[in-house]
Amino acid sequence: MCSGRVDLKFILRAFLNGLDGVLIGACKLNECNYVTHGNYDALGNTYLFKKIMERIGLNPERLRIEFMSGADGNLLAEVTNDFVKQVKALGPLGKSEGLDEKSLKSKLEAVNKLVPYIKLVERERLRVPVKSKEAYHQFFNGDEANRLFDELIGDKLSISQILLLLRESPLSTGKISEMLGLNPSEVSKHMNSSSRHGFVRYDESQKCYALA
């Protein structure tokens, strides 16, 4: 099993289970003993997941990937100690980010629902053609990747979160934006498109949106 086997779902499951940090250990880049070089896939997924974390209000520093060989026992210990220290400083997941347990779960669930879609989008639009650490760094920190992420995943993530909220009770645009920390115009944009798609309906009498 290669580090490239580490699925977005695994990372998500760890956070859903309330773990405060996830460390992915992978072989050294460009030193694959096969021709797989799957650690680059793990690296790509890590960058992607960090973006998702940012988007749902979690500190992306809770996820880390480190590359080391079987002979790097000291490095593993060093990295683990450092990461534990860092995560302890960040405090418990959700609470430290000002999210209560319920909304944390709801946000992570929203991501979980999108995983199949994210995988498709990653393959089509968010894969880095050149296998080098620098190229990955540049791509995922570049404007183009941010634009693509917002366009392809960010909006979907917002809508997914909104729909999960509406499952509980109908809500007004203002309330939604307050609960998700999104700006109201963005929320109404999503509500417009979602009602066009027939996911939600506007309840005139209560002045709020409900699931269709």
Add this chain to the structure above:
Amino acid sequence: MTFTEVDGVEGEAGDFNVTLTKKPRYIIEDKCTGCTTCLKYCPVEYPDQFNQEISKNKAVHVYFSQAIPLVAYIDESCLYLKEKKCLICESVCQAGAIDLKQTKKKIEINVAAVILSSGIEPYDPKVKDEYGYGKMQNVVTSMDYERLLSSTGPYSGVVLRGSDKKHPKKIAWIQCVGSRRVTPGDNSYCSGVCCTYTQKQVILTKDHEAGAECTIFHNDIRSHGKDFERYFQRAEQLPGVEFIRSYASIAREIPESRNVVVRYATADDGVKEKEFDMVVLSVGLNPPADNKKLADKFGIELDSHGFCKTKHSNPMATTRHGVFVSGAFQGPTDIPESVFTASGAGVQCGELLDYRRGNLAKERIYPPERDVSEENPRIGVFVCHCGANISSVVNVPSAVDYALTLPNVVYAQQQLFSCATNSAKEITDLAKEKGLNRVVIAACSPRTLEPLFRDTLREAGLNQYYCEMANIREHCSWVHSKQKDEATAKAKDIIRMSVARACYLAPLQEFDLPVNKAALVVGGGIAGLTCALSIANQGHEVYLVEKDKYLGGTARRIYSTLEGMDVQAYLKDMIRAVYKNPLIHVFHEAAITDVSGYVGNFVTTVVTEGRVKEIKHGASVIAIGADVHKPAEYLYGEDDRVMTHLELEESIAKGDENVINAECLVMIQCVGCRNNDRNYCSRVCCSHAVKNALRLKEKNPAMDIHVLFRDMRTYGLREDFYREASEKNVKFIRYEPEDKPLVEAAVAEGKPVLRVTVTDPILGVKLAIDADILSLAAAVIPSASTMEVAGLFKVTLSPDDFFKEAHVKLKPVEFAADGVYLCGMAHYPKHITETISQAYGAAGRVLTLLSKDTVVASGSVCEVTDDDCVSCGACITACTYGAIAFRDTPNGRKAWVNPILCKGDGVCNAKCPTNAIVLKHFTDDALMSQIDAAMPSFN
């Protein structure tokens, strides 16, 4: 047999009597588990030899952390051995492995063949005062520096100076220390590996310390290895890295700072000095220290440098029949060459012993496997003390009690050493007695002992994939030795996770595929011929496919090697041997149109001389060679006096008077490579130029010969010929790629000449040389049929379009695709001797496959659930082995995994949007259950 020396070798090939002396290790190897408890208690510290004596180790210790066998030995610094005191190790060793009464043992063995792989000795710069090594604390050798960089090194991977244990910020490397010099104490040859290892050290240094300033004082940069040119560029382009072409010497040490001053000279500035925090001497390779004794014992001869004397036509053969040599005892060699000469020496033992192959082999028989698929999980947990390794930190009895509380665990117990033979037997017996259907071993890393425990399950009639290991040693007791309570809690967590996963383990079948005993060799050049002959000499049929009318390949145009081997005579002998061998079937004017199948069972369609043949074979060797670049510059093709080095060689051999009687001849190196189009070095051209120059000087000593070069890459023992050419007044002039030589037709003193203008880097002026003949070092380029062949055999290419081996260092003759092998220039440009070595090496790998009746495919491979597959193809593009393809099913097109090609990396799983593709043994369910169990309180 480690710690053992050879005293003598008597007899002859097929029947050697070898006397050995096994030195006392003072440790009973069978009992030692490598736990290193003794090391903790041993009171004696002495310089750690593995770490270049920079740090300390104990009198009893394991030589290094990855030693094989992983057992300790006791050094002569031991107090008991010296003064009959101490014996602490004996009392702390729970395995009872210490035996201080051991003495030297003489052992006699009877063997049929001998392989010498004694390696090299690093050059010792202490032999010369000028390097300051041993006197200045901040002058280290590259071997010292290698250990400093290593995470298992003296300072755990932190680079520190000897004088003040501070981080050096300014580091210099001095190249060619002990190499390429004829002064006493130095070696005249080039060590061949130092340029690139220095670049590696520079890259690692910058990884360790981004702000480090690295300066490399070098002569020619010899990046002649595969992908080395790119590697050099990577190092050179790092910020703060400077390569300076200059001889350099250690001027002095500054007493206050202990910094080291290096003196060097450049063409622009003359002699200069620069101060560094640390200086690394890039030391070369010496023959093994006891080479003369070695030669006497084995009855072999050495060459003038003290390396093993070998035949040019067979670099693995020593002067004694039945004694072979591999690796750097042949002369300076890099890792890939060492690996393929090792395989090549092995295959020649096979040729020698073919008539009695398999006589000593015994088949192992296991009890029939019990079907437990209908049973609920019944898990047994065995928690290992590992002597005191685990139990001195983790409370093992408490972990056992805890395991018993876990769901589905029906039995748990502790063991002193789970890996000991009696413990393994205990696991087998208890599994039967208690009706266990899954076993969790809480002990060490699965890397070393999982095969043993899987075997234990098989002995109990259980499927081996029902074994699960919980690593409570490397991941727990070893890293938390001071936190016993937390370590015990963590061990419980790890066991709980393994138990959770064990419930989801499924019985998997490893299937045996029959192996067709024939081989297909593509390409009838020296590589293909050598490989085919070696395979056929061991009783296997070989189909040799050649696209041309004649066998021989590029070698047909080469008349001698630099070392003087008569290539045409050799080729003639080889070709005759191939035609005479009844097991080799040669197809001329052949083209492969289709390849199907997989390891052990290929079917290849060949069109040969108008007929279509279908060949069934178990192994394939790609040996299609390379082509010569046709230069588009320097008037090549426009003027008859301009030729390539190969054409020049042909002219010399044929006695072309225009060439031999030329007054002045110019050679231009690096034509068509080491540029943007082909970013690699063709490796052979520098030696080729020297060879042609020497042959011309033999025939016409008065000829004025100029070689215009960028870096002379006459690596290894070829350096001597470069020096000989220089001594015979062949003029070598270096040019920069930005300022290439210019060639024009001109008339001088009424004679038509080729006027070559080049900048002399030392004089700094343009020289105009009027030549009668111009010879170009045209690049070696991938064969025109490379793409086609790669597509047919589903193998991949390197960035420069040579075939890509499975691993550049460790698997240089194999492809990632099983059953397909590689040798010769199809892999990368190389000299004839190197091609012969690699061809034998490939034959060795082929024989490893063909000598078996079956190949075993792992059970842990991917499988697609048709109903979930949406035919998106994400898995297909993720697979680097071409193991997944679409297949039509009654429910439409679905992805399908060929389990024989799948390597079980599981990258496809993480790409599949619908979880349709599943890596068996590492399923989502199994891994998710582990993640869930990591934090049981939450659920």
